[in-house]
Amino acid sequence: MRHVDVVELARALLDAESVTPACGAVFDVLEAALVPLGFAVDRFVVGDAPDGPVENMLATRGTGAPHLAFAGHVDVVPAGDGWTSPAFTSEVRDGLLYGRGAVDMKGAIAAFVAALSAQPHGGQVTLIITGDEEGPATFGTVSLIERMRARGIAPDLCVVGEPTSVSRLGDTIKIGRRGSVNIWIEVPGRQGHVAYPHLADNPIPKLIAALAELDALVLDHGNAWFQPSNLEVTDITVGNAATNVIPAAAKARISIRFNDLHRGEELVRRVEQIVHEHAPDASITARVSGEAFLTQPGALSAMLSAAILDETGLTPELSTTGGTSDARFLRALCPVVEFGLLNATMHQRDEAVALGDLHTLTRVYANLLRRVPLSQ
Ligand SMILES: [Zn+2]
Missing domain, CATH: 3.40.630.10 (Zn peptidases)
Structure with missing residues (x-):
């Protein structure tokens, strides 16, 4: 050989x-x-x-x-x-x-x-x-x-x-x-003039409230072989260039690295639930890249x-x-x-x-x- x-x-x-x-x-x-x-x-x-x-x-x-x-x-x-x-x-x-x-x-x-x-x-x-x-x-x-x-x-x-x-x-x-899941959140609103807020619906405060609650989540404390699971907000986008306009939508992305106490789908459902408490019309898409x-x-x-x-x-x-x-x-x-x-x-x-x-x-x-x- x-x-x-x-x-x-x-x-x-x-x-x-x-x-x-x-x-x-x-x-x-x-x-x-x-x-x-x-x-x-x-x-x-x-x-x-x-x-x-x-x-x-x-x-x-x-x-x-x-x-x-x-x-x-x-x-x-x-x-x-x-x-x-x-x-x-x-x-x-x-x-x-x-x-x-x-x-x-x-x-x-x-x-x-x-x-x-x-x-x-x-x-x-x-x-x-x-x-x-x-x-x-x-x-x-x-x-x-x-x-x-x-x-x-x-x-x-x-x-x-x-x-x-x-x-x-x-x-x-x-x-x-660890497992990994990325989640995209979009909160719809109604565009309008800043001076007439009663005619518009601003999506930003709802998104921020949802993200604040998500960021404060303690998913677990880790175990013998894994560090604690962690959720990070990785992007917030509104893209509103005008100073006098309430925007029509606000988007965010989060990424969760999780241990064997969780499954990806279970975490997506939990995020969905929290986001919908603040913004019932929000749409959520997710990709679990590994358990x-x-x-x-x-x-x-x-x-x-x-x-x-x-x-x-x-x-x-x-x-x-x-x-x-x-x-x-x-x-x-x-x-x-x-x-x-x-x-x-x-x-x-x-x-x-x-x-x-x-x-x-x-x-x-x-x-x-x-x-x-x-x-x-
Ligand atoms: Zn490699």
Whole structure:
């Protein structure tokens, strides 16, 4: 079996530009690395513009239990301005590898493939790779899960390679994520002259009263694994340029990050109720982008923690902080934990990973591959 060099593969992945939604070249690079390692590779394209087309990949090696899955995305956010060297031409400077996606998360994918090239394993291993995580995720991991169900691919454990480390590689594993819901509120009024308020109906005081009540809500006090849920008012728009006009409508947007004591729909209904007390005609639209979930600490987090301690000397914190990730879909398959590189430069200009961290992460994943069969 050819030994995959983690830095070489990371650079090849970074050089294949893959702003979300991603197809083509970046998957060619990954397939070319996996086939010589004995993986059966299944690539498929789904969806149309604007959210697609999206390419996805399932790559499987070995048979039997335990079946370990590794999940990741090869799409990246746009480069943005101000890079020291071109964002889609990888460059090593002072021990750091620069390129869009270095930590989020082509570096972790390269580390997992390098670990697989060096470390034999018992049971089946499947890579679940999408080109649509950074976008709306319409055709990404959701399509992969459907395809896995159709093909009878059923992992027992799943590691997501998102950049979870905060200050040092190995300091944090994510065992769950908060849920997220965005809610748009529009309060209608009746436009009129400020001097004749009895002929008009001003929507602004009603909206402000509703928002004040929403802002004062205590949703919960958190629990053993989650911080308290939080509601933020993220926008208020009236757009009234005239000094003597009572406006016809006022709009606001709120965003709630919630823990596993709530469901998205329940929070939307609660917001609706409060808004309608102040403005019965208000219209409300909502989008739940993910429910909160928790993988109770167990065999998987224990094995991963032990692998991290071996290779880094750190005992990782088990955390549920941060934004959403594709783990919110994958949890439907099996226990899911997330562990990867330092997240300090993700989505920023000059995104970079320390070469040493790429090698250490490869050793952590290889260590985990050694442990998985033993614990079953
Ligand atoms: Zn990511």
